[in-house]
Amino acid sequence: MKKIFSATISRLVRRGNLKLTFPDGTTMEVGDRTGKPVHVRLNSKRALRGLVFDPAYYLGHYYGTGDIDLVEGDMYDLLETVFTGNPDFKYYDSRWNRLLERVRYPLRWLREKNSIRRSRDNVQHHYDLTGALYDLFLDEDKQYSCAYFETPEQSLDDAQLAKKRHIASKLTMGRPGLSVLDIGSGWGGMALYLARNLGARVTGVTLSDEQFAVSRKRAKAVGLDDEVRFLLEDYRNAPDTYDRIVSVGMFEHVGRPNYLTFFRKAGSLLKRDGVMLLHTIGRTDAPTTNNPFIEKYIFPGGYIPALSEVMRAVEKSGLAITDIEILRVHYAETLRHWRQRFMARRDDAKALYDECFCRIWEFYLAASESAFRWQNLVVFQLQLAHDQQAVPLTRDYIEHGEGCLKAREGDGKARAGGPRKFPQEASI
Known part of the structure; x- marks a missing residue:
């Protein structure tokens, strides 16, 4: 050996x-x-x-x-x-690793066939770790997905704010009062951002008990519990129909056998003139199997898709792709911040769990950053609609919308999160 x-x-x-x-x-x-x-x-x-x-x-x-x-x-x-x-x-x-890949590949459907019960168990395995752990390394808003670095020196908090702003602009929310479904709503940051800055009425769905409780508490604390509701529910059981749908960092947990189910359900929930924005990790090469370490220790049942796998399901769902953006290296920079923050407070993490846990998370954060920096991982942002005319003909509206949102974020009330009055027609 x-x-x-x-x-x-x-x-x-x-x-x-x-x-x-x-x-x-x-x-x-x-x-x-x-x-x-x-x-x-x-x-x-x-x-x-x-x-x-x-x-x-x-x-x-x-x-x-x-x-x-x-x-x-x-x-x-x-x-x-x-x-x-x-x-x-x-x-x-190498030839040996290609052989391992061929052995694992036929078993992928068994590992990724996520029923509602299994999806809940998988989510709770990771996201129902104590919230004190995530407080050690996430930004103030607890965004646990790829940030959007407008400049290399931008802070993590500002880059996560820029991510929310960038996504909100792609949702083309031209007036207050639009209904939004947030699939995989995390600790509630995106839903609260849309309600606070765009006057949206947001429903967030999550399978994590911890995230559900924190999200509801946050909405009530800032006086937005009438505008934002959170449900402890699977996306397959989400109620009603919506003007907009957003999903950030959740699609990686769907599993390939459920891709068509996901997009067909999204299509049934999205109004005919609606817009959807999907933000997900993706790979730049051909379809493959899960990383075995990540599968066992970090995200059981998850899978990072190739764009071809996503498009195949979208094409059969009745939805149309209206825009695709690839975020390169942004997640590597996000993970660099997370890794450095985690290591700076490693003793606190050890007090919450143990040495073995800390070593596993050291490897998880370092390996993930490496995969985005030197290997084949990126982030896909897919904009979808029933009607291809639901969004503007050029992409200028994204930059314009970001500018408008920056101005609103500068409003003291907007930052504090209290209820706000909006003009009948907003400018994005």
């Missing part, structure tokens, strides 16, 4: 400064000695076997158990060394 692993890592890291200590105490160094030094210690033979057999799963797994330690550098430094050490060689494209 040691010989196989040594040969692989030597091919993988041609640039960089990586030192490895094996379970028998021997060491090896790879790379050209440039960049930040990283020293990895393998504490058990099973860790070595795991890295040879399936590194996509076992690197994070055995880091969590303590069978792998970082003596110098951190997990992000290690992943940067691995993913940038040799652009011409990718371990996940």
